[in-house]
Amino acid sequence: MTNLEKYNKILKRNLQATDEDLNDDVLVYNRFKRWESVRHVDMVADLEEAFGVFFETLDITSFSTYSKGIEILEKLGVDMSK
Template sequence: MTNLEKYNRIVKSNLGADDSQLNDEILVYNRFPRWDSITHVEMVAELEEKFDVMFDTLDITSFGKYSLGITILEKLGVDMGR
């Protein structure tokens, strides 16, 4: 399984999203029905654990769209295959 596939699995699991919703038009913090502050913190914690990274405060607060999670993981040294 690629890192992008792992990321997508975590996002879908936490947000109850499906493959067709994995984009920046639909998956937006506080606009997507299940992406509230609690789910946000839980998803960040799972991403940190699965990818063995640590989001800083700016990473946590700027992660507000689907693709930004990928960008943050890449910044933290995770090869997302793009």
């Protein structure tokens, strides 16, 4: 499983999203019906565990769209092309 597939799986599980939802037009924090604060914290914890990284407070608060999550993981050293 690629890192992008892992990322997508975590978002889909936490947000009960579909493949069609995996884009910045749909997956937006507090706009997507299931992406609220409690699920946000759970999702960050799942991403940290899956990728062996630690989100700083700024990372947590700026993780507000599908692609922003990918950008943060890449900043933390996760190769999302693998």
